Amino acid sequence: MDRSESMKKEILAQYKSVRQFALEMEIPYSTLVTALDRGIDGMAYGTVIGMCDKLRINPEDFTPIDEETNSSSRKLLQDKVMKRFLKLNKQGRERVLEIMNDMAQLEKYAEKKREGN
Numbered sequence: 001m002d003r004s005e006s007m008k009k010e011i012l013a014q015y016k017s018v019r020q021f022a023l024e025m026e027i028p029y030s031t032l033v034t035a036l037d038r039g040i041d042g043m044a045y046g047t048v049i050g051m052c053d054k055l056r057i058n059p060e061d062f063t064p065i066d067e068e069t070n071s072s073s074r075k076l077l078q079d080k081v082m083k084r085f086l087k088l089n090k091q092g093r094e095r096v097l098e099i100m101n102d103m104a105q106l107e108k109y110a111e112k113k114r115e116g117n
Contacts, residue, residue, distance in 0.1 A: 006062040008036045010055050025054060053080075 008018065015021040018036065022029040027047065035043045052059040059076075085096060103109040 002039070003062055004036050004038075004040050007040055007051065007055075007057075010057055010062070010064075011036075014055060021054075025051060027051075 011018055011021045015024070018032060019029050022032045025032075025047075040048055049059050052062070053076075056065045057063060058065055085093060088096065104111075
């Protein structure tokens with residue numbers, strides 16, 4: 001299965017249709033269908049990355065992202081968070097850190113400890 005087929009399979013697994021995904025991504029439906037039929041290699045890099053992010057698949061091999069075990073996907077997430085964090089002023093950064101600290105103390109949001117750690 002090539003990359004375009006993998007992408008289409010994942011879209012249909014998560015969305016009712018390719019059209020629904022195109023609307024969600026704000027990509028013209030005809031552009032997405034053409035890319036999936038002819039190959040996504042011709043699509044803009046940023047668009048493909050955005051699609052992978054939305055589908056929660058690894059942009060390198062189009063496999064599902066498992067936050068626990070996939071260090072490259074964790075790195076992508078960390079980069080995304082840091083880019084947004086660095087856009088904040090000092091007051092905004094302090095507030096985000098306060099919120100993160102509060103949320104980390106709630107069992108609902110805290111990262112689960114692995115056995116043996």
